Structures are given as C-alpha cells and as structure tokens.
Amino acid sequence: MPADTTQDRISLHPHTRRVRVWDGDTLLADSTRAIELRERGYPPRQYLPQSDVHMGHLKRSETVTHCPFKGDATYYSVDEHHDVAWQYANPLAKMAAIAGRLAFDDTALDVRVETA
Structure with a gap:
C-alpha cells in the first residue's frame, strides 16, 4: 500500500490573527478565524x-481545478482580477477543515495578516 504523503505535504494551522483582503480600497474579507494552509x-495561504x-x-x-491532496476547487473573480479566490466546498476527508472557506491570490490582491 502506498504511503500517505498528504501529512508531509500539507499542514493546517488555525489562528486568531486578523486577516484582511483588499482589492484596492475595497475590503473583500475580514477574519480572525483563518486557517493557514x-x-x-x-x-x-489563509483560508477564511x-x-x-x-x-x-x-x-x-467557470474555472474548476482538481488537487489530488485537497479535492476540487471552484474559483471567483473580482473586477478585472480573474480567478483570484478559490474554495473547496467538499474537500478530501483529510482537508475537511477548509471546507467552504476561501483563499485569495496574494499576487493580485492585498492579503494582510496581522503579526501580533
């Protein structure tokens, strides 16, 4: 039987630091209940x-992708930024903690995680 490498490849870290996501001056998300993947x-990535x-x-x-470690992701766009947020509505069992949460592309949007 092949070894399960999900644990070695991916780890989840819930935290209470404030995470805010901005598209220019528009606040897209504000959370103190993130899970850092x-x-x-x-x-x-911060899953909110x-x-x-x-x-x-x-x-x-319309974009849907498949990750062998997390499952199927659906994507969201914001204004001119295409596919900058994604969500695993029904992730694989080992990633159940991120079900229904959204992550954001920090190369296109401003994802701010407070340090203290």
Missing part, C-alpha cells in the same frame, strides 16, 4: 470562513 512548494468574506464583490467563474 502550508503546502510544500507553495506560499502559505465564507461568512467573513463579502461575497457580493466576488463573481463565480
């Missing part, structure tokens, strides 16, 4: 509860 080879995201600013796109 650390995946080998990728920058850390959907209830802490101003969903009216996001438009669901």
Whole structure:
C-alpha cells in the first residue's frame, strides 16, 4: 500500500490573527478565524470562513481545478482580477477543515495578516 504523503505535504494551522483582503480600497474579507494552509512548494495561504468574506464583490467563474491532496476547487473573480479566490466546498476527508472557506491570490490582491 502506498504511503500517505498528504501529512508531509500539507499542514493546517488555525489562528486568531486578523486577516484582511483588499482589492484596492475595497475590503473583500475580514477574519480572525483563518486557517493557514502550508503546502510544500507553495506560499502559505489563509483560508477564511465564507461568512467573513463579502461575497457580493466576488463573481463565480467557470474555472474548476482538481488537487489530488485537497479535492476540487471552484474559483471567483473580482473586477478585472480573474480567478483570484478559490474554495473547496467538499474537500478530501483529510482537508475537511477548509471546507467552504476561501483563499485569495496574494499576487493580485492585498492579503494582510496581522503579526501580533
């Protein structure tokens, strides 16, 4: 039986530091209930509860991707920024903690995590 590498590749770190996501002057999300997902080879991502995201600013796109470690992701766009947020509505069992949460592309949007 092959070894399960999900634990070695991905780790989840819930925290209470304030995370805010901005598109210019528009606040897209504000949360103190983030889960930081650390995946080998990728920058850390903050997964925020959907209830802490101003969903009216996001438009669901047609993009769907599959990650063998997390499952199927759906994407959202904001104004001219295409596919800058994603969500695993029904992730694989080992990633259940991120179900329904959204993560944001910090190369297109301003994702601020307070340090203290």
